[in-house]
Amino acid sequence: MKFYDCKTAPSPRRVRIFIAEKGLDIETVDIDLRKGEQMSAEYRAINPNCTVPALVLDDGNILQTTAGIWAYLEDLHPEPALLGATALEKGRIADVRWKIEFAGLMAMAEALRNSVPAMKGRALPGPDDFEQIPELAERGKQRVQLFLDRVDTMIGDKPFAAGDNYSVADIDLMIMVDFAGWLKMGLPKDADNAQRWYEAVSSRPSAKL
Ligand SMILES: N[C@@H](CCC(=O)N[C@@H](CS)C(=O)NCC(=O)O)C(=O)O
Numbered sequence: 001m002k003f004y005d006c007k008t009a010p011s012p013r014r015v016r017i018f019i020a021e022k023g024l025d026i027e028t029v030d031i032d033l034r035k036g037e038q039m040s041a042e043y044r045a046i047n048p049n050c051t052v053p054a055l056v057l058d059d060g061n062i063l064q065t066t067a068g069i070w071a072y073l074e075d076l077h078p079e080p081a082l083l084g085a086t087a088l089e090k091g092r093i094a095d096v097r098w099k100i101e102f103a104g105l106m107a108m109a110e111a112l113r114n115s116v117p118a119m120k121g122r123a124l125p126g127p128d129d130f131e132q133i134p135e136l137a138e139r140g141k142q143r144v145q146l147f148l149d150r151v152d153t154m155i156g157d158k159p160f161a162a163g164d165n166y167s168v169a170d171i172d173l174m175i176m177v178d179f180a181g182w183l184k185m186g187l188p189k190d191a192d193n194a195q196r197w198y199e200a201v202s203s204r205p206s207a208k209l
Contacts, residue, residue: 012053020206104176111140152191
């Protein structure tokens, strides 16, 4: 197997952390997004979406999204279960994770990609070029702030984002909080549940990756 990664980007970090939590050792190739390596003919042959992560399997099959790679690796290596161990846990984790992706990660991408000069003409990832829309950056920032303010309630008194066990919901939420730091936004200082949770997940060895 070969994992196509990018050390500076949030989405492939979701897979890096997942691989580390499973204790797997997978050959890794770094695609430098800052140099535009995702747009090269070689990489398009692996992932025509021009995005990372991607996972090339030994039989030549290719998985081209975080969710696809997670599902595949979880099935091959069920322990520890990161997508949920029981039917209810699987459902809860999928619910929470989608909320984090939609209201957190997508809002953050909207804010960043529509504002930073380095992403001029590249307001969406993928093979097609789109111009930035400043109003979307503003709306994205408002959505990120609303999301960060609600993390405390989302965590409540649970140890982890979707319940008693560490899961992909924690991976996505931690990455979202770190990603928000790029726009100097963060969890409210007095959000005790959110701060307690963030400290716990960030101190796991996988979080350093
Ligand atoms: N939902 C997709 C998102 C992948 C994605 O957008 N990756 C970004 C890095 S975080 C990318 O490859 N961007 C390429 C670009 O900006 O041109 C996944 O998780 O696989």
